[in-house]
Amino acid sequence: MWEIRLAGPKGLGVFAKSFIPRGTRIFSEKPLLAILQGQDTSALYNATKQLSPDDRASLLSLSAHVTKESSFIRWNKASWYVVKETILDLKAKLRGRNGAGNWRMPRFHAIGEHAAILSIFRSNAFKFGRTSQFHQAVFPRISRINHSCIPNAQGNFHDVLGKFNIHATRDIDADEELTLNYLQEHGALRAARQLQLLNDYGFSCDCSACDVVRGQEGEGKRTQMLNVLRTFAEGAAQEDTQNPGEELRTMQLFINLLEGEGIAGREVATM
Numbered sequence: 377m378w379e380i381r382l383a384g385p386k387g388l389g390v391f392a393k394s395f396i397p398r399g400t401r402i403f404s405e406k407p408l409l410a411i412l413q414g415q416d417t418s419a420l421y422n423a424t425k426q427l428s429p430d431d432r433a434s435l436l437s438l439s440a441h442v443t444k445e446s447s448f449i450r451w452n453k454a455s456w457y458v459v460k461e462t463i464l465d466l467k468a469k470l471r472g473r474n475g476a477g478n479w480r481m482p483r484f485h486a487i488g489e490h491a492a493i494l495s496i497f498r499s500n501a502f503k504f505g506r507t508s509q510f511h512q513a514v515f516p517r518i519s520r521i522n523h524s525c526i527p528n529a530q531g532n533f534h535d536v537l538g539k540f541n542i543h544a545t546r547d548i549d550a551d552e553e554l555t556l557n558y559l560q561e562h563g564a565l566r567a568a569r570q571l572q573l574l575n576d577y578g579f580s581c582d583c584s585a586c587d588v589v590r591g592q593e594g595e596g597k598r599t600q601m602l603n604v605l606r607t608f609a610e611g612a613a614q615e616d617t618q619n620p621g622e623e624l625r626t627m628q629l630f631i632n633l634l635e636g637e638g639i640a641g642r643e644v645a646t647m
């Protein structure tokens with residue numbers, strides 16, 4: 377149904393090998409490495425140590441967007457985790473709890489590898505809302521799906537299965553690239569989207585909605601959406617003067633604008 381191949385300057389991407397009808401479940405994957413709600417990236421150090429050699433290799437094969445500054449910060453963080461964990465191991469051994477002879481000095485390459493894992497995690501981890509047990513997680517294949525501000529697929533974490541399911545939110549043609557929206561919402565304007573993607577994932581989005589020329593019409597629609605939402609919120613704040621018919625028309629207008637911009641899935645379903 378799909379294949380992973382080069383997607384131009386974005387690196388690798390996932391492409392449809394044949395037509396994928398809207399609603400199809402394309403992926404259902406368990407996380408390779410995850411942080412639970414309430415944990416931060418320091419939890420990754422121990423989580424990484426539990427990985428099987430195959431999973432570790434799969435993790436290390438994922439791409440990372442590394443800048444000089446981010447790499448410096450991650451080396452610092454990684455050194456700190458490795459040294460801290462090593463001291464804890466040593467203390468445990470001295471107290472006789474960890475079995476004699478197991479303790480080793482921290483190795484330089486362990487710090488380097490952990491810094492690489494932190495970069496990979498930052499570039500590839502999907503963030504989940506408070507509804508999932510996971511705060512952030514990376515996946516062996518789903519993490520190859522690039523971002524678009526007008527995506528054709530959507531991910532939902534299934535807590536019971538412990539899997540991230542990706543469904544097509546519209547018909548996808550053979551050879552078309554599968555895309556997800558990495559951001560939590562769809563309505564934001566280009567500058568806000570670009571800033572958040574840069575801060576959270578470290579890249580500048582080059583999707584068609586972010587293209588200054590091709591994305592111009594879409595930006596107009598998003599501005600209208602924001603105005604519609606603002607009007608709706610102001611109306612909702614003055615409860616006595618609420619008019620249900622008017623509210624319904626406002627929501628219909630908002631849905632039309634979302635669909636007009638090619639946005640489907642959760643955003644429309646939850647309106």
Ligand SMILES: C[S@@+](CC[C@H](N)C(=O)[O-])C[C@H]1O[C@@H](n2cnc3c(N)ncnc32)[C@H](O)[C@@H]1O
Pocket residue numbers: 385386387388389438439440441499500501519520521522523524577578579580581582583
């Ligand atoms: C989760 S990975 C996606 C797979 C990645 N392209 C690869 O080669 O493994 C996220 C990275 O892909 C690139 N990327 C994803 N979507 C992009 C977009 N819309 N514009 C530019 N780069 C993008 C960025 O380098 C980002 O850090």
